[in-house]
Amino acid sequence: MLLVRHGRTTANTAGVLAGANPDVILDEVGLSRARVLAARLAPIPLARTVSGPLGRCLETADILMAGRPTPPIDVDDRLTECDYGTWTGRTLRELSRERLWRVVQSHPAGVTFPGGEAMRAAQARAVEAIRDHDAQVAEVAGPHALWLAVSHGDVIKSVVADALGLHLDLVQRLIIDPGSVTAVRYTQLRPFLMRLNDTGGDLSDLRPRGRRRGSTAADAEVGGGAGRS
Numbered sequence: 001m002l003l004v005r006h007g008r009t010t011a012n013t014a015g016v017l018a019g020a021n022p023d024v025i026l027d028e029v030g031l032s033r034a035r036v037l038a039a040r041l042a043p044i045p046l047a048r049t050v051s052g053p054l055g056r057c058l059e060t061a062d063i064l065m066a067g068r069p070t071p072p073i074d075v076d077d078r079l080t081e082c083d084y085g086t087w088t089g090r091t092l093r094e095l096s097r098e099r100l101w102r103v104v105q106s107h108p109a110g111v112t113f114p115g116g117e118a119m120r121a122a123q124a125r126a127v128e129a130i131r132d133h134d135a136q137v138a139e140v141a142g143p144h145a146l147w148l149a150v151s152h153g154d155v156i157k158s159v160v161a162d163a164l165g166l167h168l169d170l171v172q173r174l175i176i177d178p179g180s181v182t183a184v185r186y187t188q189l190r191p192f193l194m195r196l197n198d199t200g201g202d203l204s205d206l207r208p209r210g211r212r213r214g215s216t217a218a219d220a221e222v223g224g225g226a227g228r229s
Helices: 010-012 030-042 054-065 099-106 120-143 153-165 170-171
Strands: 001-007 050-051 149-152 181-186 191-198
Touching: 001 153, 030 054, 030 099, 050 054, 054 120, 099 170, 120 149, 120 153, 120 170, 120 181, 149 153, 153 170, 153 181, 153 191
Parallel strands: 001 149, 050 149
Antiparallel strands: 001 181, 181 191
């Protein structure tokens, strides 16, 4: 499963917390890098593409899927941005002076944004969405099929934390840049983090492959393995 954060937006460059604002769009750099990412993803067959409902995610997904003979983009509201409530639309500089800011930094599992959503609730819905889609893709297209989801930085960090078995309070140790690719492979025994915050280079090694002889798909590579050629 490939998790893509939407491309850079006008709010990102202005230092504004966009939240659920539907009017935020990609800036010129965001559009350009999304086109570059589309070329990087071109060798990879995708069984499904899912996007959060906000415009910046749909805009990114449309660019990534342009010209592909894939099914229409599925929109899943569970992959939308965390609802930051009254923090939405305020600058990060201003928010950094709020008492709650320090809690967001050190104890996100205990945060409920004023007039908005708890970060643990946002993680729960996002993880549920990702695991639901992954199970459906595996059932329809097979266990080695790849699919892609476009979402937001905090949402993707929370999904990665779940895959790694990290407490939500450790999620701020992760960096997810605009337009980056993070890859997770789910198996019956454990998820594997294949890529994190990948912003350049060849992605073709993520194409589906069968499991090695004498192993199961859920086996870890003892000793580290030979890598993916």
